[in-house]
Amino acid sequence: MISIALDAYALVDDSDGIVTHSTERGIGWERRATATYFHSDELRLATSVSIRIHGSEHDREIRDDHTKHSYRIYFRNDYGVPSARRGALFDVGEAVRRIVVRRERLFASELAFDIANRLGAETPYYKPVIFYLNGERIGIRSLTEYLAVAEWRTKLGHGDFFFYKYRGATDPESEAGVPRIGTMVQ
Numbered sequence: 001m002i003s004i005a006l007d008a009y010a011l012v013d014d015s016d017g018i019v020t021h022s023t024e025r026g027i028g029w030e031r032r033a034t035a036t037y038f039h040s041d042e043l044r045l046a047t048s049v050s051i052r053i054h055g056s057e058h059d060r061e062i063r064d065d066h067t068k069h070s071y072r073i074y075f076r077n078d079y080g081v082p083s084a085r086r087g088a089l090f091d092v093g094e095a096v097r098r099i100v101v102r103r104e105r106l107f108a109s110e111l112a113f114d115i116a117n118r119l120g121a122e123t124p125y126y127k128p129v130i131f132y133l134n135g136e137r138i139g140i141r142s143l144t145e146y147l148a149v150a151e152w153r154t155k156l157g158h159g160d161f162f163f164y165k166y167r168g169a170t171d172p173e174s175e176a177g178v179p180r181i182g183t184m185v186q
Contacts, residue, residue: 003135006034030051090125
């Protein structure tokens with residue numbers, strides 16, 4: 001179970017709320033929050049974080065209900081902890097700096113990750129969670145390590161790779177399978 005708590009105005013205020021301004025991007029649209037994570041009955045994480053809306057611009061445009069969004073959560077020195085320590089959120093892997101509580105395509109990504117992992121590909125860490133936002137049970141979501149080039153460089157120990165990020169059916173390059181980020185493709 002992961003629970004995120006933030007001031008109500010930071011979520012839905014007409015001028016500053018991340019849900020009411022869901023198409024905005026960047027650190028300026030992150031809001032301070034508190035994250036608490038339990039695995040079974042064990043408290044594994046309780047810390048300050050920042051949070052913002054996650055997803056493609058199309059996904060963020062069509063949703064005005066806070067229960068229908070995916071959320072990106074950042075661990076930053078500014079909030080007291082640079083990362084979730086190894087083993088706090090995922091039983092394997094290293095410390096994690098960014099995570100996503102994902103709504104879209106619930107478990108479809110995890111199935112794809114399982115298949116890719118069994119074929120020998122590197123995949124992000126992930127698991128199902130029950131998600132609470134400001135005390136409201138939102139439901140079952142997928143908790144996923146956020147995919148970013150810097151983390152993959154650290155994970156793989158080199159930068160010789162292509163990084164493809166699917167940005168949705170409204171992005172022609174994404175639909176064509178064009179790598180967007182990586183050290184070999186600029």
